[in-house]
Amino acid sequence: MNSEVIISPEGNENGQVYTLIGAVGLLLAFTLFIHGGWFAQGLILFAGGAVCFILGIAKQIEPKVSFKINSEGIKYFHRRGSTEVHWDNIQRIDIPRVTKGTGLIELPYVAIKLKAINPVLDTVSPRLATGLLTEQRSLLMTAGAQANNEEALESYLNHEFMPLTVNDERYRGILAMFGRRCLMLDEHLGYHLYMPIDCLDREPEAFIKLIRELQNARK
Numbered sequence: 001m002n003s004e005v006i007i008s009p010e011g012n013e014n015g016q017v018y019t020l021i022g023a024v025g026l027l028l029a030f031t032l033f034i035h036g037g038w039f040a041q042g043l044i045l046f047a048g049g050a051v052c053f054i055l056g057i058a059k060q061i062e063p064k065v066s067f068k069i070n071s072e073g074i075k076y077f078h079r080r081g082s083t084e085v086h087w088d089n090i091q092r093i094d095i096p097r098v099t100k101g102t103g104l105i106e107l108p109y110v111a112i113k114l115k116a117i118n119p120v121l122d123t124v125s126p127r128l129a130t131g132l133l134t135e136q137r138s139l140l141m142t143a144g145a146q147a148n149n150e151e152a153l154e155s156y157l158n159h160e161f162m163p164l165t166v167n168d169e170r171y172r173g174i175l176a177m178f179g180r181r182c183l184m185l186d187e188h189l190g191y192h193l194y195m196p197i198d199c200l201d202r203e204p205e206a207f208i209k210l211i212r213e214l215q216n217a218r219k
Contacts, residue, residue: 005210007067009199025049066199069214074112076195081128083120085193087218091115093211095204096189098146107142110204111191114182118167120193121179129178136194140181143188156184 026049032042068075073086092113097104114120144156164176171179182192197204 003070005067005069005214006065007069007199007201007207008064009066009201019052022049022052022054025052066195069211071218074211076193078128078131080131081125083124083128085112085114085120087215089115089119090215092191093208094191095208096191096194098142098189107139107189107194108197109139109194110197110200110207111189111195112193113186113190114192116167117179117182117192118169120182121166121169121171121175124175124178126174129174133174133178133181136181136185139185139189139194143185146188156180 025045029042029046029049032038032045066077068077073084073089075082075084090112094111096107096109096111098107160177160180162176162180164171164179166179166183185194186192200207202210
């Protein structure tokens with residue numbers, strides 16, 4: 001692969017629009033509050049404006065680029081930092097699916113199963129690891145539900161803060177927590193790393209197809 005593929009999230013383009021709409025809504029709400037007699041309408045405008053404003057700011061602080069894909073591998077950008085996965089360390093990439101009733105449902109992520117988690121733990125920053133641990137609590141609960149075993153989830157939570165040894169490498173603190181989370185998610189959901197689909201510029205299936213084609217082109 002001689003060139004670099006850049007993936008930018010579509011949602012960032014709407015950040016300024018949401019912020020502007022939110023600011024206008026808040027301004028109108030305060031105007032109604034001041035003049036009185038329109039409290040209910042002002043309250044609705046205030047709530048809607050606040051949601052739009054916060055959403056707009058959140059979108060604007062997200063990285064302008066979410067992925068850089070080159071001959072080395074895939075680099076993922078998050079507002080708290082970045083991490084990289086080399087091609088040789090990718091075992092599988094797909095949309096994670098979980099059992100619900102008699103069928104399967106897709107989770108809103110693109111996920112990567114690694115051959116080894118050590119290269120990621122050796123390069124991910126504690127700040128990014130902390131952010132991912134916080135954001136992916138819903139995945140933790142989903143994994144616990146798939147395990148259908150409260151004791152397994154309780155055991156994981158009891159060991160979450162303990163040091164972790166993987167392939168004779170020992171990790172402590174937040175890196176140990178992140179590594180243990182990756183292993184737990186892989187055990188019950190089938191993948192180590194999870195990127196939300198709203199950081200893509202195309203449908204998840206198209207992104208996965210692109211990654212697979214680029215990976216196969218190296219063989």
